Amino acid sequence: MQKIEETQFPENFLWGGAVAANQCEGAYLEDGKKLSTADMVMGGTKDKPRMFSPQIVEDAYYPSHQAIDFYHRYKEDIAMFGEMGFKVFRLSINWTRIFPNGDDQEPNEKGLAFYDNVFDECRKYGIEPLVTLSHYEIPWNLVTKYKGFHSKKTIDLFVRYATTCFERYKNKVKYWLTFNEINVAAIAEGALNGLGLVQKDDLERVEPIPLHDLIDDPQERFEALHNQFVASALTVKAGHEINPDFMIGCMINRITWYPHTPNPKDVLACQKHDRLFNQFAGDVMVRGEYPTYMYSYFKENGIDPSFITEEDKKILSEGKVDMYTFSYYLTNCVSADPMVEKVGGNITGGARNPYLRLSDWGWHIDPEGLRYTLNLIADRYPNIPIMVVENGYGGIDQVEENGAIHDNYRINYLRDHIREMRNAIEDGVPLIGYTEWGPIDIVSVGTGEMYKRYGFIYVDRHDDGTGDYTRSKKDSFEWYKKVIATNGADLA
Ligand code: BG6
Numbered sequence: 001m002q003k004i005e006e007t008q009f010p011e012n013f014l015w016g017g018a019v020a021a022n023q024c025e026g027a028y029l030e031d032g033k034k035l036s037t038a039d040m041v042m043g044g045t046k047d048k049p050r051m052f053s054p055q056i057v058e059d060a061y062y063p064s065h066q067a068i069d070f071y072h073r074y075k076e077d078i079a080m081f082g083e084m085g086f087k088v089f090r091l092s093i094n095w096t097r098i099f100p101n102g103d104d105q106e107p108n109e110k111g112l113a114f115y116d117n118v119f120d121e122c123r124k125y126g127i128e129p130l131v132t133l134s135h136y137e138i139p140w141n142l143v144t145k146y147k148g149f150h151s152k153k154t155i156d157l158f159v160r161y162a163t164t165c166f167e168r169y170k171n172k173v174k175y176w177l178t179f180n181e182i183n184v185a186a187i188a189e190g191a192l193n194g195l196g197l198v199q200k201d202d203l204e205r206v207e208p209i210p211l212h213d214l215i216d217d218p219q220e221r222f223e224a225l226h227n228q229f230v231a232s233a234l235t236v237k238a239g240h241e242i243n244p245d246f247m248i249g250c251m252i253n254r255i256t257w258y259p260h261t262p263n264p265k266d267v268l269a270c271q272k273h274d275r276l277f278n279q280f281a282g283d284v285m286v287r288g289e290y291p292t293y294m295y296s297y298f299k300e301n302g303i304d305p306s307f308i309t310e311e312d313k314k315i316l317s318e319g320k321v322d323m324y325t326f327s328y329y330l331t332n333c334v335s336a337d338p339m340v341e342k343v344g345g346n347i348t349g350g351a352r353n354p355y356l357r358l359s360d361w362g363w364h365i366d367p368e369g370l371r372y373t374l375n376l377i378a379d380r381y382p383n384i385p386i387m388v389v390e391n392g393y394g395g396i397d398q399v400e401e402n403g404a405i406h407d408n409y410r411i412n413y414l415r416d417h418i419r420e421m422r423n424a425i426e427d428g429v430p431l432i433g434y435t436e437w438g439p440i441d442i443v444s445v446g447t448g449e450m451y452k453r454y455g456f457i458y459v460d461r462h463d464d465g466t467g468d469y470t471r472s473k474k475d476s477f478e479w480y481k482k483v484i485a486t487n488g489a490d491l492a
Pocket of ligand 1: 020023136181253327346347390394437443444445446447
């Protein structure tokens with residue numbers, strides 16, 4: 001019997017899915033495209049870290065180079081999203097398709113035409129594109145030449161790239177995000193992909209380096225992150241001038257942190273970490289100014305904040321985002337005790353929460369945490385629309401002899417999270433959309449694997465390079481189709 005949920009999602013709720021260019025497109029040197037930071041990172045596993053190589057190593061496996069070949073198969077994939085009834089499809093533009101070196105004189109017409117085709121295909125099925133301008137990658141040339149966003153020059157180059165996209169697609173795309181999970185650069189683990197900040201000594205290394213071993217200079221990291229904030233604010237301002245109807249958002253990797261115990265030491269440590277990781281970037285981008293607690297963080301950590309100039313403050317205040325979007329997979333705990341049991345997480349781990357189950361990759365599963373998080377965001381930033389632009393279950397799928405894939409674990413995870421979104425809407429949260437992460441299997445960012453799968457659509461592609469890229473439906477495909485068709489009323 002069909003189970004109808006009591007509260008309805010708002011009319012026109014944007015149901016859909018989300019991917020990133022370097023995790024799905026492949027064709028990494030096709031039609032004029034050149035290398036980006038994501039193309040320099042090899043495959044790993046849960047237990048074997050991904051390695052970064054400053055030069056491409058012949059015969060080594062770089063997952064982004066082929067990925068799932070979306071570049072050539074987008075029509076088939078978007079048709080399947082259309083069949084599921086998607087209202088929105090979040091994807092990213094690969095900067096190196098538009099400006100292959102980042103600092104080229106003219107944009108690459110073939111790259112621009114590719115996304116024209118992708119957006120037209122979306123429109124054919126009534127799917128609204130939601131476009132991230134930089135999803136964990138920047139042109140490699142900007143890393144070697146300018147040290148990525150550490151240089152002010154990269155601000156201008158990003159704004160030029162963004163405005164080129166805005167002008168070209170202004171009648172095809174309304175929803176935009178500037179930088180994916182911009183906040184992760186507040187901690188060392190997030191330094192490479194988005195910021196392109198690689199130190200000279202690392203660039204000169206001959207052997208590949210585990211990503212987490214890249215040299216971190218916190219002063220330079222915060223300077224580069226600041227430049228990204230400025231680039232984002234200038235982009236928002238320029239976007240509104242090009243098309244006042246644009247909705248341009250920030251995108252935050254939201255790991256809500258709980259104190260591991262009621263010990264005030266844990267509570268304070270948790271507050272500090274939460275501010276640094278979750279609140280800082282959102283505060284800058286939604287409120288248009290640095291929060292005072294960051295000046296205290298800079299002081300405590302020996303960081304000179306003089307990079308925050310009066311001119312930049314004005315830019316930040318003039319480029320506030322129109323919506324708050326975020327990824328949500330898990331919550332973690334913070335403890336003041338360094339000996340506490342640890343678990344993994346998305347980009348960064350935390351202390352083990354004994355009340356929560358773990359996924360196949362050791363991430364806490366916490367649907368109620370999503371309701372809590374949505375309420376925290378709505379309380380902090382009243383009157384701004386909110387969208388969950390990533391949420392999903394990375395698991396191990398078993399293909400049966402008849403080709404079926406019974407992914408009940410994924411359905412259960414999504415059902416529980418969607419139900420909590422509905423509860424949050426009931427609480428008054430202005431949630432306007434939900435894009436499930438990886439509606440089609442794609443390369444994992446954390447481990448570089450295809451083995452870790454998120455999709456409703458299975459892709460026959462494996463980490464040993466085998467597979468013919470055939471697409472097939474998992475059980476979750478029909479389930480999500482029904483969820484969308486009933487606007488979230490039927491989650492059974
Ligand atoms: C998010 C990223 O942090 O997490 C995605 O924006 C990523 O690009 C997703 O794929 C899931 O992480 P993973 O490591 O399972 O791919």
